[in-house]
Amino acid sequence: MTAVNDARTPDLSWLDDVTMSDLERNPYATYERLRAEAPLAYVPVLGSYVASTEEVCREVATSAAFEAVITPAGGRTFGHPAIIGVNGDVHADLRGMVEPALQPVEVDRYVEDLVRPIARRYLESFENDGRAELVAQYCEPVSVRSLGDLLGLRDVESDVLRDWFAKLNRSFTNAAMTESGEFANPEGFVEGDRAKAEIQAVVDPLIDHWITHPDDSAISHWLHDGMPPGRTRDREYIYPTVYVYLLGAMQEPGHGIASTLVGLFGEPEQMERVVDDPALIPRAVSEGMRWTSPIWSATARISTRPVTVAGVDLPAGTPVILSYGSANHDDDRYAAPTRFDIDRPPLPHLAFGAGNHACAGIYYANHVMRIALEELLEAIPNLERDTSSDVEFWGWGFRGPTTLHTVWEV
Template sequence: MITTTPNWIADITMEELERNPYPYYERLRAEAPLAYVPALGCHVASTKEMCRHIAGANDGDFEGVIAPAGRRTFGEPAVLDANGKQHDELRAMVDPGLQPSEVDRYVDGLARPIARHYLEQFDDDGHADLVAQYCEPVSVRSLGDLMGLRSVSSDKLREWFRKLNVSFTNAGVDDDGDFANPEGFVPGDEAKAEIREVLDPLLDEWTVEPDDSALSHWLHDGMPEGQVRDRETLYPNVFVYLLGAMQEPGHAMASTIAGLSTRPDQLERVIDDPSLIRRAITEAVRWTSPIWSATARRSTKDMTIGGVELPAGSVVMMSYGSANHDENDHDDPSRYDLDRTPVPNLAFGAGKHACAGTYFATEVVRIGLEELFEAIPNLERDTAHETDYWGWGFRSPLELHATWEV
């Protein structure tokens, strides 16, 4: 049973959501905080209260699940789609290297040389597209090296996450509930085949000679002596990380620069006082959440929430990007404001399935911005170019053109 859907919600298209989801979610927050959206084939939670209620439920009412397009992209068992003992085991595989104390041990030596390397490529030019030339390369190279993919070029890593993103966000369904665009999964399938071709020899090496890379640890840690984890357990989670974890820092960094660029006085303050960078990042991921609407929960029994009937098995998409614009928490939420009263946001999720790499991602962004602002303290937005955003599942500036005097 699907709760009756108002006509305006039924008319929402995937193209409109990818281009600019904010007007639709503003109306959802006001009129239908939990609503069935036919274009997505699932319910959507759009307010902070509703997202927290569903994501944080711990009484067995909801379980973690990937929306159908995500399951088609990643396969099983993916950490986002696991529950109970299986989820605990997968988190025990990926979490240790991402704990703050562990990240503090290695992140500066990992990310700072990478940031400096990419800055050297363009800091004498006086102009750059910071998304393509800095934010994304620093992000993918940092995670790629952490995972043990040093032999894979940054351009190839960016290609992989873009292709996986096309597949993951290919969520549109037809009236029968089938994927409206099956061809939309082809890029993701191509990327996964390439990833397996590259990783299989590396996994062979790490099986015999473990090293300190994350994937080597995934193979060995917690396993009985002489055994390694099955690759079919590893690969779905490799795909998760090569999409979500690879784009998060780069897109958060780009959104921080873009947000500050709308407030030149605040950009100048942050450049002059690097201690403000963490606060600038926090506001940026609230303002434009990198993971905008990419996680979901599934009801385990029939229930009614906010007057909406949810039959057992109903999928609810958690729209954290919408929740972070909740008017109950923020005045003028669409405005970037470094001086906004800090309120905990949902940029990295909530509950047991909250992002494991929150601290790592934030530290990579911090280091990247520290290096950028130190090297180019007179950075300004290039007003000859518009800053266009794209994405409903993952959202960020497509390009971010900047200029400076050399």
């Protein structure tokens, strides 16, 4: 795909050497250069244009010249109609289906009673041990258990939910494309397909039950709400959005909690202030989500007509990947963006997206992260990172620490 640029277009041939492995290990170097040289650029390994600055991401996300589209790997993983990749009446119906349980007044009704006992239960399993790997033992389990119970998957073990989102994650971000527009690694979708088969084997009987015996679980509401009496939405219609939830919505709070902790560990004075004053936790969470955005580069838009963005002429039908994790490190927007700083002026960030496809669960996710950190730091105020183990982050579409080893005096 070729765009018409003016004579000032920089030489971007270096992008030919960028690999998916580069992006998954550490996308920041590539995107820092993109922000400086070409805020909107075609990245061959992704087979798509990429928006890398705050200004361009926000422009594309909110422009009437663009509508939502799912990335090729995302579409291969979730199927259609996934809520993140549809428009018009279908998008309105799916948003109307999921949003009631995520409205602030509704979240306020249930979130404390849902999340706090879950956090306490996981803490009790290790708080007297003096050490823990918090990603696997706390951050991810609290996230998946809270949402799993909200969805109605109370009998699905947390480790199974974690396994599902990990497999769907790797499938969704298996984004490398060949020059001919084919998937470079088609085998990379196999484990995602297996996860979906496992999900359907568990959820199908629940749907059978909810069709005739609706309850207060979210998926039961998805089936029934807004439908004529005696009718429900087809399971094939809601499954792609179930997969969206089991990946993006399950991993986002867990990785947000972990990234916030890593940021605080790197700024001991800020950690001490947060421990002493839990009212600072929401500010720390907001900075953690900006610093390492869990949904780093997983959403896209497609132009509905010829349009010029950042000096690049795009024909109608051109997809653009929105790299929100890069936008949240934009030097033109944030001073010293690589530093974790809870005293940063409260500028809006893009960790939850923008426009009419911004994340529907912003309020819910922020409260899950807040409660989890409140419980953790109250129970273990002397929590420290185990410096004998490095912290490694992974992911380009979705990003977070793979492990977080911690110690404390009991």
